[in-house]
C-alpha cells in the first residue's frame with residue numbers, strides 16, 4: 001500500500017479521483033439479458049437468457065445476472081445471491097419501495113419528480129435539510145424515463161417500519 | 168508508528184473516537200459537488216464520508232475486465248479483489264479519521280460479529296440485537312429503525328449536525344441523491360429479504376479448517392467467481408454459511424444495497440473481515456491467486472493488476488500483491 005503523502009490526506013484528493021472514474025453505463029436496451037458460458041468435455045456452451053419483468057405493468061430496468069447454478073443477482077444488491085428471480089424482484093421492491101409506489105393520479109400534489117420530461121434539475125426542489133418535508137429526489141434520472149418514479153410519502157424512508165415480513 | 172486496530176466492544180475510547188470521527192467526516196465538505204460524480208439533480212456539496220459510498224458504488228459498477236460483466240465479477244466484489252479492494256478502502260477511511268481526530272495512531276476498530284451471533288450456551292450473547300454495539304447512548308451505534316433514533320448516528324431533522332444519509336442508489340445500482348434522511352436498519356429479517364441470524368464463531372472456525380476442506384488453504388480458485396472454492400469466497404460468503412454477506416443481510420436497511428457504506432457499521436464489519444483475512448495469511452502465508460498468467464477475462468483480479476484506488480494511475484499503483492503485507496500501516500490487537 002502506498003504511504004499516505006501530504007496531498008492524498010485532503011478529502012479533495014479522493015473526491016477528484018472518484019469524479020474522474022468512468023460513469024457506469026446503465027443502458028436500457030430492451031429485456032434483461034444474461035449470458036452464461038461453460039466449457040465441458042471440450043465443448044463451449046453459451047446460454048443466453050432474456051427476461052421481461054414488469055411490476056404493476058411497468059417494465060423493471062435492472063441488470064440481472066444468472067450464475068451457472070441458476071441463482072440470480074443484480075448490481076443494486078451486492079450481498080444477495082437469490083435462488084429465484086421472484087425472490088430477487090421481491091427484495092428489490094422491499095429495498096426500493098419508492099420506485100414501486102403507485103402511479104399518481106393527476107394533480108394529487110406530488111413533487112413532480114416524474115422523470116419523464118428529462119428536465120433534469122428542474123424538479124429537484126431544495127428541501128433544505130432541517131425541517132424539510134423530506135421527499136426523495138430520486139426519479140430525476142432522465143435515462144430511466146420509462147419508469148414513472150414518483151413518490152409521495154414523506155421521510156424518504158427506504159425501509160419503513162410499517163411493512164410486514166421483518167422482526 | 169503503525170496503528171493497532173482494536174475490538175470495538177472492548178475499547179470504549181476507540182468506539183467513541185470512531186463515532187466522533189465519522190460524524191466529523193460526515194460534515195466535512197470535499198469542495199466537490201454531486202454533479203461532478205454524474206449524480207443527477209441539483210448540484211449539492213459532497214462530504215468526505217459520502218465519498219466512500221460513491222467509491223463503493225462506482226467500484227461495484229465497474230466491470231473487470233473492462234467491457235466484461237460487472238455482475239460476474241466487479242472491481243470490488245464477487246471475485247479475488249474483494250479482500251484487497253476493501254482493505255484499501257478501509258485504509259483510506261482510517262487515514263481520514265486519523266486526520267480529523269488529530270491522532271495519527273488511531274486504529275479503525277473492528278466488530279467481532281461472530282461473538283454477537285453466537286448463542287449464550289456457546290459463549291455468545293442472548294440476542295444479537297441486544298449487543299452493546301447497538302446501545303442508544305451517544306457511545307453506541309443505535310439499534311434498528313427507520314430512521315435510527317438512538318446512539319451516535321441518530322437522526323434528528325431539527326439538528327443539522329446529526330447523522331444523515333445523502334447519497335444512495337436506485338434499484339439498478341446507479342447513484343442518486345436522497346433528501347437528507349436518517350439511517351435505516353432492520354435486523355434479522357427472514358430470507359429472501361435478510362438473514363435471521365449472524366454468523367457464529369463455529370462458522371468462522373470452519374473457514375480455517377483445511378482438513379475438512381483443503382481448498383481453504385488456497386486464497387481463491389478457478390473460476391474465481393461466486394462459485395469458487397477457496398478462502399476468499401468462503402469469507403465473502405457465497406459459499407458456506409455466509410460470513411461477510413450474512414452480516415450485511417442481518418443488519419438490513421442501508422446495509423443491504425450497493426450504498427451500504429452509508430451505515431457506519433459497514434466499516435467496523437469490514438474491518439473484522441479484513442482481520443479474518445489477516446489471520447488466514449498468518450496461517451497460510453501471504454499468497455494470492457490468480458497470478459499474472461491468468462487469462463484476460465481475469466484482468467483486474469490478478470495479483471499485480473491495479474485496483475480501483477486513487478493510486479491506480481500512479482507509477483506504482485495499489486495492487487492485490489501490494490497490500491498483502493500492511494504491517495507498516497496497521498495490525499490487529501488480536502487475531503482470532
Ligand SMILES: [Cu+2]
Pocket residue numbers: 223243244253
Ligand atoms: Cu463491499
